[in-house]
Amino acid sequence: MEIGPSPAVDLTTGNGAKVPFALPQVLLRREGEMTRELLLHPGDHGLGMTHASMAADTTTTATCGFCATGCGLRLHLREGQAVGLTPETKYPVNLGMACPKGWEALRVLDSPERATTPLLRGADGTHRPIGWHEAFQTFVDGIRGVQERHGMDSVAFLSTGQIPSEEMAFLGALARFGMGIKHGDGNTRQCMATAATAYKESFGFDSPPYTYDDFEQSDCLVFVGSNPCIAHPIMWERVLRNQNQPEIIVIDPRRTETAMAATQHLQIRPKNDLALLYAITNYLIQNDLVDHDFVASNTTGFETLQQHVAAFDVESVAREAGIAPASIVRAAEAIGKGTAVSLWWTMGVNQSYQGTRTAQAIINIALITGNIGRPGTGANSITGQCNAMGSRLWSNTTNLMGHHRFEEEADRRKVADALSMDVECIPSEGSWKYDRIIEGVRRGEIKGLWVIATNPAHSWIDQSDVRKLFGKLEFMVVQDMYHTTETARHANLVLPSAGWGEKEGTFINSERRYGLIKKVRRAPGEALADFQIFRGIAHYWGVADQFAEWTDPEAVFRILQRLSRDQPCDITGIEGYRQLDACGGIQWPWSEADSQQGTLDPPQQRRLFEDGKFFHADGRARLVVDDIQSMPESPNETYPILLLTGRGTVSQWHTQTRTRQSPVLRMLYPNEAYVEINPVDADELEIEHGQTVRVQSRRGEITVTASITATVRRGQAFIPMHYDVTNRLTLAHFDPHSGQPSYKDCAVRIIPQSY
Ligand SMILES: Nc1nc2c(c(=O)[nH]1)N[C@H]1C(S)=C(S)[C@@H](COP(=O)(O)OP(=O)(O)OC[C@H]3O[C@@H](n4cnc5c(=O)[nH]c(N)nc54)[C@H](O)[C@@H]3O)O[C@H]1N2
Ligand SMILES: Nc1nc2c(c(=O)[nH]1)N[C@H]1C(S)=C(S)[C@@H](COP(=O)(O)OP(=O)(O)OC[C@H]3O[C@@H](n4cnc5c(=O)[nH]c(N)nc54)[C@H](O)[C@@H]3O)O[C@H]1N2
């Protein structure tokens, strides 16, 4: 193997003092472990401050790395390594509870599928292990080569909501300010883009207003396109602790576990939400269930809203939506007459071709009834991945980091100053969105792709198309914990990453709470924390000086604090990791001014908009409405069934790269793909429970097992997203405002295998 000149690596001691360090030639020769050791900073074998105590047999806490509930877990250590865990009783999020994924969080780290060394694809198409030096050099040559051959615009990255904010920011800054990569987006486009877009337009900032205590304080909770029993089970546990005997209204085309537990289930035909929410709004206005004072003082657009929704009468909307008119009235009455009403939404809304407007129709209802800023209220988007919120704030993709604007010179200057970088390195426009990047690959505009902690060959909509497109790339890098993902198989270069539990940083959960993750395990083989990979890339790319301050996660947290100054998400008042650790996490905002008001530590449950002031310049929230669009691919005679997709069980996580590594979790869910079909449809199609069937859409065909269940209505079917075949069927269409894929509506037909 060729060994380059001895690069100078700037290492930092645990207490932040810089130690300029020249990587000795002899150590580079001893590839692997030694190079890896040198890339780790000395404090990296545990959280610097708790290092001493963690070395003994003891415990420490960390936030869970699966969903955005952000539960606190207590890790039990032997000689500084975690050997077991229990849910943390004192953490304000989960109060001693955890779901099976949380319980099994350590187990999934040990697996033969872990990527333990960088892998390079040879001419024969197989991957062979290489050392980090060669990997970094290959990375730089590969990406630079594409930029030189095809222009600076020809490289993109796809990132994630599952790495800490510090890594997220490092990636975004390195790629866009250091390497001149023009386009980058993340899997949060598949997930949260709609909510972010809706909040921004309605509230003036991407700002989920709630705190989890609201689950317990409401007397009426409305869940739209949300199945917390499966997807956010500990949030659901918080609902169960509600002492007000609340009305629980679920709007979902399927009779989900959550719907079964509700007091009202509006089992609407898919994509009738917008009309339904307008009909409810109309009913509230017609019956004077409106908080006129709040509307007059704190909103704009009420008259337009009133005129717009007047066309949505209960009877005709009910007919279209396939539900009884009385059920709409009952829901509207509960919302209108409740004293603390909270409205929650998740992917049944966000993943819709009119998702942004639907989310805003939910926001409108909270606003006109004055259900915001008080305990138990709010128009509340539930986040998906552990750090989807961090991605919204810090990924530096379509927004300049910290929710600044690339287009604004003042914002570029502020960010450049906070980063001590030259303002010239900050581009004046945001990135293409995910779908446009994919389209760029198709058109030959994008030739180099760097994929970090996401598995688009499984999860992107209309997957066969995406897999084909990856073949058109000249250079593709996948940075993942496992080398076996569907996407890693397409890569020229695989960079092995440490995962949750093997590194430190912060996640932001659904209620805006920064929580800490810690290194309690050694990553296997030569795998490195993404943070260290970015550091290595900065060095080999020749921009280490630009990132001299980015020595360790907490140093970057300080940078994020500076960037947040005077934004609604200001966190300048947080003392540092130690305070996050001691306080059970801290919700944004927590500014210097907040922290100087007498309380040393922030109160644990804080919500936004208590003063009725929103983030638009005039302080008012916008009531936004739009016309109803029809479904682009409605069922017809040839494809008579509407396919829904989503979460299958509590124990499966997304593309299963992680959850399938746990024998316990694997026992808790069906290992083979299945389709849920209504019994009447099954009868007509002569399909029996457990039989193999073919599901066909205009884009592909899959073979799965039939599961006959009345939880789906006639004319509809459901396939969980966790199986790698599901997205062969889906139709690539998007919300026009957010660019989020509409994963939950396409037409299919189902035929028994024997035909
Ligand atoms: N166990 C587990 N938990 C998870 C995840 C996981 O993979 N596994 N993933 C996490 C992530 S990233 C996310 S984003 C969340 C997602 O959490 P959820 O959004 O709660 O989960 P989904 O099953 O995708 O979709 C929710 C519901 O939307 C309904 N739906 C479909 N179409 C429509 C429609 O037109 N209108 C309405 N009203 N509803 C509709 C579906 O029937 C489904 O029950 O879960 C998080 N939690
Ligand atoms: N049909 C359909 N498709 C969907 C959805 C749907 O409802 N229906 N939901 C969509 C939604 S909401 C989402 S969020 C996406 C999720 O889609 P993906 O992001 O593609 O799914 P994951 O399996 O979570 O992929 C994360 C990858 O990151 C790796 N990883 C985990 N931790 C780390 C780390 O610390 N560092 C590195 N480098 N790698 C790490 C994991 O091994 C895994 O390969 O799927 C979307 N796709």
Ligand code: SF4
């Ligand atoms: S609910 Fe979410 S955060 Fe809590 S233990 Fe389960 S996966 Fe982890």
Ligand SMILES: [Mo]
């Ligand atoms: Mo998601």
